[in-house]
Amino acid sequence: ALPGRLVDTVGAGDATLAAVAGGLVAAAPQAAGEWDALLRRAMDIAAATCRAEGGLLRTPESLAESDRGVHGS
Numbered sequence: 048a049l050p051g052r053l054v055d056t057v058g059a060g061d062a063t064l065a066a067v068a069g070g071l072v073a074a075a076p077q078a079a080g081e082w083d084a085l086l087r088r089a090m091d092i093a094a095a096t097c098r099a100e101g102g103l104l105r106t107p108e109s110l111a112e113s114d115r116g117v118h119g120s
Contacts, residue, residue: 049091050110051098058102059093065104066092 066089076082095105 049094049098049107053097055100055102056097058096058104061102062096062104063089063093 067085070076070085070088074081076085091107092105095107095110096102098110099105
């Protein structure tokens with residue numbers, strides 16, 4: 048339920064991998080709930096990335112920062 052329409056799916060997989068890798072480096076999940084939170088965050092980042100052209104990595108928080116970068120880099 049992120050704002051904006053889906054524009055381009057390029058980069059969604061890379062965004063997911065980057066989010067999971069970053070989460071593992073920050074704090075390796077131990078419990079099922081921690082894994083759930085990490086994977087949900089990764090999916091949210093992938094969904095935000097799909098709202099920018101050309102695979103520009105986005106976070107859900109960046110979508111609130113006006114339209115800067117939403118239509119390309």
